[in-house]
Amino acid sequence: MSFESQTTPRSRISLSQREAIWAYLFLLVPLIFFATIRFWPAIQSFRLSLFTWHVDPARRLFIGSQYYEELLSNPVFIQALKNTLLYTVVTVPASIGLGLGIALMLQAVRHARGWYRAIYFAPFITPAVAVAWVWGWMYNENFGIFNRVIVEWWVFVERIGLPWLAIEPQRFLRNPEMALYSVAAVVIWQQLGFQVVIFLAGLQGIPRIYYEAARIDGANPWQLFRHVTIPLLNPVLVFAVVITTINALQLFDQIVNINFTNQGGPLNRTLSLALYMYQEAFGRARLGYAAAVTVVLFVIILVITLIQLRLTQRRVEY
Amino acid sequence: MKHSVRLVIALSLLLGLSFGAAQVQLTYWQYEFNTRIEAMNQLIEQFNAENPDIVVVQETFPFDSYQQQVASAISAGQGPDVVQLFYGYVSAWQRAGYVEPLPQEHLSHEWIESYFIPMVESVKIDGEYYGLPTAVRSLALFYNKDMFREAGLDPESPPATWTEFVEAAKALTVARGPLFERIGYGFGGQDHHLIRTVLTNQLGTPPYSADNREVLYGAGTGEEALRVWSDWQLEDRIGVLEFIPGTSGYREGFITQENIGMIIDGSFAIGQVQNGAQFDWGVAELPTFDDGVQANYGSFWMNGVTPNAYSSPEKLEAAARFIEFVTTEAAMQLWLDVVGELPAARTMIEDPELTSDPVYGAFIAGLAYAEATQFVDELAQRNVMLDAYNRVLLEGMDPAESIAIAAAEDQALLDQFAAE
Known part of the structure; x- marks a missing residue:
């Protein structure tokens, strides 16, 4: 296109201006799309959170910040908020750490790297619902594979006369202290492949020349990792951290399906903000209150993402 | 079966189009459960045949997203005119405006209270009924x-x-x-x-x-x-x-x-x-x-009317006629045969054939002293x-x-x- 523009000197606007206009024109299409299906509903849901819910707009009562006040004093909301932050604190470092570790190891693998990558990526493309159901069975107290192994181990250590090595069968999803971590493990397992793939891509984008230069200067493997890999991988790290955090804050599918009888249970210990919002909106027909939850969730995600971008982008070195 | 339903609907639609706007179209919603859909298809087929001025169309949704679908559709002024809801939802739905009172001029309280088993009265809110069941459970x-x-x-x-x-x-x-x-x-x-x-x-x-x-x-x-x-x-x-x-x-x-x-x-x-x-x-x-x-x-799913049904007097009357039709003794018998749920009419649960049935008997006996907890x-x-x-x-x-x-x-x- 730029070639054609150069050959048509009739126009009065400069080439760069014309290119800018075209760029904005093309950007306008997705912008209108996002404005109508993303931004407008977001503004609407803020409006909704100030009214009681009724299908007839004329019968919605303005109550101002009442739902926000209710939120702050509602123990279930507080529990869901705590859980959501805990999910984030657990799943983000774990899946980034494991993902980076596996990517580094895969990079050292010479044969069948594509196969390994495919294997690690498979959980990510498996539907969350199917994953949750299968893990629900694996965690099952009586028939799950984990307790099966624990019981076999128990029998084994008793036979060899070391009964103090035995472990009690666990209630992975029903123990209030353990349930959230059991769900978090599933989420980490599922996201791992995504992390591995983007870290692999990031690692392959680092020019060999830096490693060679550092090695000539006598750098050991740790120094290579710390002073070459990490700084040059920073953009990928920032992306991974932001995306994983947002995913963790919006956790829904896995929680809903792993304990279908008591979603978010036991005792609300696996309840996430997104699930809480859904239950209030469609289980209890309190859409105004649910909208208030959404607004709070939006603010939390916005603030956390901004802080992360501030903290992590400072260190980008080229 | 399905073909004939479609044929009836298609024919009725054609008739409706050719003879002008006299025909009322009703949309009926319930959640997906094979035998319930089958039973309702049969009832709708009969109803449409007997009432040439009304065409009922059934739409169904998975149970897990049913309430979500109802909330979104009715808020947008679309979706069902007659809707099936669990009796326990009625307070929340009524407050949100998803269901409106049954029109007393067509479905009188005297009739409801003499025809249905007393359990149905447990969901009367502020003197109004918001739905009537074809079947009940214990x-x-x-x-x-x-x-x-x-x-x-x-x-x-x-x-x-x-x-x-x-x-x-x-x-x-x-x-x-x-x-x-x-x-x-x-x-x-x-x-x-x-x-x-x-x-x-x-x-x-x-x-x-x-x-x-x-x-x-x-x-x-x-x-x-x-x-x-x-x-x-x-x-x-x-x-x-x-x-x-x-x-x-x-x-x-x-x-x-x-x-x-x-x-x-x-x-x-x-x-x-x-x-x-x-x-x-x-x-x-x-x-x-x-x-x-x-x-x-005891508990039950019931047929209620949405604000959509109140859009015109003809539609409201048609909705009431449909609800009356799906709660007749014949409809209840059909529901019992196809779905296996117990009839909601007083006369039917005293039927000796049912009370002595080796399977239904225990449930029918339970109905006599069952209470539908109001939620x-x-x-x-x-x-x-x-x-x-x-x-x-x-x-x-x-x-x-x-x-x-x-x-x-x-x-x-x-x-x-x-x-x-």
């Missing part, structure tokens, strides 16, 4: 006769008291160390109703006050009910929650895996048990305590009871303390509803 005990024989129990005398129930369940249970291979009773499913409505009532006090403004089980027999039920797991070890994962895991374990000896389930499960069970099974009325006081939990917020009140028993089972809390917390939470929900 609870009963399903048991595996083969397993009874195997365990040396008499398959023809199912437990009549909770003491006998625990004894039978113990005999049926096969434990391996701390885990179970087979359990005597399948926990889950309907147990929150069992504690709140059945056991509490059997022990002598109702769970809520008659005007449904006050929670009574906290000070009443709720504590004892929760203790008895929890002890089945903690002391008697006749089973465990989530033995088979999933909402209907307890039923699946009973029907297909055959590792659950007894379940307490609603009459809606009859069809599934009849089609799925490859063993000799039986149904018995719910056991009682030693004093023999009976109680049961202001079905989901939240269900969770209150689930949390009450989970605190006892998983955190070792005393039932007295746990039921007190539950009663306070439940009271807060009732108060909140009254205030809004």
